[in-house]
Amino acid sequence: MIEVNWKLILETIGILIYATFMGFIFMGIERKAMARIQRRVGPPLWQPIIDTLKLLGKKESVSHGFIYDFGPVFALGATIAALLFIPIANFQLFSTNADLIVVAYLLEVPMLGIMLGAMSSGNPYSAVGVQRGLLTMVAMQLPYGLALIALIQHWGTFKLNEIVALQQAHGWSITVPALLLALIVFDIVFQAFLGLEPFDIITAPAEISMGPMVEYGGKHAALLFTQHAVQLFAETAFFAVLFLGGASNLLELLIKQIVVLFIAIFVASIYPRFTIDQAAKFFWKWPTIIGIIAVLLTM
């Protein structure tokens, strides 16, 4: 007997629409806040939505074959999958015994998807971007893993909803000194996750034109924009769930997400870009040391 769970399907669609919309608004907030820090007025908040609609309205979309088309779709799919495992307020649609690990790695898959598509375009700029992207990913695994290990060791569970429940019972993660260190490490890695300034080596605007995304235009680019929006939402939600005690309703979650986003924007707007070798060295130095201390403290 196959029973169709209509409630789950409707909830999934609702969460997806909400996440996409809010993700675009987050992108708008990012642009607006950066503009204000640079003493500009900046675009309206809904500008990324307009951009995406305009890209969708393009007549031609150059394709370089199946993998090129598949890359963005794969990235978007992975982001959506990650989103569905994160407890968004009181909806957690899917759950496994170790969904922390699932989400942590599903959030990295989109980068691989973009790179998969970018490599098949055969553009040397994309190739350089992909090289840099993969090296950044390799470099940030170590502190990222250490931060997660510290968290898991402290709470003693791999399940996100249990972590949320424990935080609501015993206080947020950041109130624990060891996890505060983990938060610092996670926040540094987070910057690279979002592709924001000190670690925006992958796209590197004005350095290697657009990195992996040089060849993407039209509908492909619209798909990548949407993917970025969903990913922004998923990552900020993941951050809030892990360290800021989750949320019991969407508004509370939204406030926490915006706080996280603003910290990322501040860091992004005041620090210049690392070169790729500096980034790798940096990741294996300070965040790793702090991460090890955090892990040792939680033992």
Added chain:
Amino acid sequence: MMEMPARVVGEEKVKIKKSFIKPWMGIKYLFKKPVTIKIPYEKIEPAPKYRGFHTLDWKKCVGCNFCGQICPARAIEMTWIEGEKRPHPKVDYGRCTFCQFCVDVCPTGALGFSENYYLTTGGLEEDLELYDWVPIDPKKMKELNEKFNDYRFPVERIQFNKETREVTYYLRDGSTIQFKILGYGLRPPKPPAKPAAKPAEKNETKPAEKKKEPKAEEKK
């Protein structure tokens, strides 16, 4: 002779210590008012002698072609207008660099300039006519500026009738200036003020002349 030592500031005075904390000072601008001028809603005043479009007092112009000689972009071509004894300069804004040498060199002060600098058109052939004009009277320019005060080109549309060689300027306030171009260059046009007995012949000869004469002049 004693050699003066070069003044060099010590490196330790110039070198700035690196800091992780100081960049955070940049955040303070988040709460300050942006310094942007919102152009469609706010206006900026150009400087009082901003070098913009030309004005020409047709009564003062003696057709000496000093402006045409000094123009570094060769944007000025003398034009014979029906009813005027002397040729008047016609400025091509496709080439003009707005250096305003022609204004400085004008011996009678006929050629002047205004602060107007906005000129945008579409790409159609009849829109592009707008870039090639015999400047209008400074008084008219002033009047238009006082009326609109947005520093745009005072002419909305220029219509050039190739058959009759009649030029019509449709000014922004709705009035028109109409005149007839008889020829180009320093030499007076071939049939000088003959009655319009043979307009058909005129039409055939003039376009060819229009192309040839300026070139011949440039070579000199």
